[in-house]
Structure formats: C-alpha cells, structure tokens
Amino acid sequence: MTTVIRLEAVSKVYGQGEAEIHALRAINLVVAAGEYCAIMGASGSGKSTAMNIIGCLDRPSSGAYYLDGENVAGLSETQLAHIRNRKIGFVFQQFHLLPQLTALENVTLPLVYAGVAGRERLERAKQVLDQVGLSHRLDNRPNQLSGGQQQRVAIARAMVNQPLLLLADEPTGALDSRTSHEVMDLFAQLHSQGITIVMVTHEPDIARCSQRVIWFRDGQVIHDHLPPEEVGQVLFAL
Numbered sequence: 001m002t003t004v005i006r007l008e009a010v011s012k013v014y015g016q017g018e019a020e021i022h023a024l025r026a027i028n029l030v031v032a033a034g035e036y037c038a039i040m041g042a043s044g045s046g047k048s049t050a051m052n053i054i055g056c057l058d059r060p061s062s063g064a065y066y067l068d069g070e071n072v073a074g075l076s077e078t079q080l081a082h083i084r085n086r087k088i089g090f091v092f093q094q095f096h097l098l099p100q101l102t103a104l105e106n107v108t109l110p111l112v113y114a115g116v117a118g119r120e121r122l123e124r125a126k127q128v129l130d131q132v133g134l135s136h137r138l139d140n141r142p143n144q145l146s147g148g149q150q151q152r153v154a155i156a157r158a159m160v161n162q163p164l165l166l167l168a169d170e171p172t173g174a175l176d177s178r179t180s181h182e183v184m185d186l187f188a189q190l191h192s193q194g195i196t197i198v199m200v201t202h203e204p205d206i207a208r209c210s211q212r213v214i215w216f217r218d219g220q221v222i223h224d225h226l227p228p229e230e231v232g233q234v235l236f237a238l
C-alpha cells in the first residue's frame with residue numbers, strides 16, 4: 001500500500017518565550033493512498049495547523065513530513081508551491097473563490113499556474129464542472145451562485161489538476177444540512193475514483209461519511225483509527 005502522508009514527530013510552535021503556543025506536539029500520522037479520513041477535536045486542538053502542514057501551506061517547527069514519499073519539511077516556498085499545485089486540492093469552509101472571476105475562470109486558474117495550454121484548460125475545467133453538476137453555470141460569478149454551488153465550484157477547482165490528495169477544512173461548515181450532504185455525495189464519488197481525502201469537521205454526521213476518524217486534543221492525536229460510528233461515544237466521554 002502506498003503511503004500518501006507520513007508525519008513523524010511533527011511539532012509546531014507559534015510565538016516565542018512567554019507567548020509560545022505548542023499547536024502540535026510531536027504528532028505521528030500515516031495515511032495510505034485511497035483512504036478517506038476525518039479529523040475531529042475541540043477548537044484550538046491543532047486541526048487546522050496540521051492541515052496547513054499536510055497541505056504544504058506551512059512548515060513544521062520540527063519533525064519530518066513525507067508527502068507521497070518525498071520529505072517536504074525542508075523545501076523552499078517555491079518548491080512547496082509547486083508541490084501544492086501538482087499534488088494537492090484544497091477546499092475551505094468559505095469557498096475562497098475569486099469574486100471577479102466566473103465559475104469557469106476560477107476552475108481554470110490552477111491550470112494556468114500549471115502551464116496548461118489555453119484550449120486544454122477550458123476543456124478540462126468544463127469537464128470537472130460537468131462532473132460536479134454545474135455545466136449550466138460556467139459564466140456565473142460566485143455572488144450569482146448559492147453556497148452549495150460555490151462549494152461545488154471550489155471542489156471542481158480542487159480536482160482540475162487531478163491531485164493525489166484532497167484536503168478540506170470544514171467543507172460543510174457554511175452550508176445547510178441538505179447541501180452538506182450533496183457535498184458529501186461528491187466526496188464519496190471522488191473517493192470511489194481513488195483520491196485520498198482528509199477533511200476536518202466538527203459534525204459527527206459529516207465524519208460518518210469517512211472511513212477513519214483521527215481525533216486531536218491539545219496538539220496531539222489521541223485516536224488514530226477511530227471507526228466513524230464511534231464518534232458519538234468519544235463526544236459523550238469528553
């Protein structure tokens with residue numbers, strides 16, 4: 001089994017001296033290709049910090065991070081940006097679409113950075129927008145779309161480079177429950193196509209869509225392989 005994510009004794013410290021915050025305390029984590037994981041834990045437990053490191057948006061203060069077999073902990077900003085563009089798709093709670101661009105333009109953007117030629121960009125972007133059910137909304141700007149539609153555009157943008165890994169930080173946090181489940185249906189579809197998914201959520205209902213729950217507390221992983229159906233018991237015990 002190929003390993004996509006391997007964190008070895010990863011720590012993250014923010015600030016200095018008296019103001020030091022140990023956001024991650026020597027965490028170890030292994031995620032294999034094709035897994036679908038949910039990260040849970042109280043606010044401030046280090047979930048977003050871990051996601052930022054896994055997504056190569058930030059670097060650990062100490063420890064090693066192997067992404068797809070490559071130690072990325074020591075890479076430069078430029079090298080990390082290149083890896084993000086090639087290997088990782090991101091979905092955020094607030095969608096993070098560019099407001100002045102249409103749905104189609106938002107989705108083509110990662111292909112511009114990847115140096116894909118104009119015509120192929122359009123074809124590929126249209127294809128993923130079709131896959132998320134938005135082929136009738138190509139020319140709409142984000143403010144002309146519902147929250148669920150904006151999140152689907154963001155998912156199309158995340159997928160257009162055919163990444164190895166989809167990272168989602170509270171992807172349903174700004175959506176109502178019906179729309180949330182539409183987004184989860186889309187994740188299930190992507191997962192069945194073989195992509196590795198790691199998402200942060202605080203909703204047990206959403207975590208149950210995954211196969212494995214990773215539970216954070218005070219900057220540590222306290223459950224590494226929690227079956228999603230046992231989330232309720234952990235919440236109850238807190």
Ligand SMILES: Nc1ncnc2c1ncn2[C@@H]1O[C@H](COP(=O)(O)OP(=O)(O)O)[C@@H](O)[C@H]1O
Binds near residue numbers: 014021043044047049
């Ligand atoms: N950029 C930052 N500067 C200083 N402290 C931070 C920063 N980001 C996060 N923290 C702190 O690190 C800890 C973990 O935060 P975070 O990873 O955002 O937790 P979660 O996503 O689980 O709510 C918290 O105590 C938070 O206040």
Ligand SMILES: [Mg+2]
Binds near residue numbers: 047048049
């Ligand atoms: Mg967070």
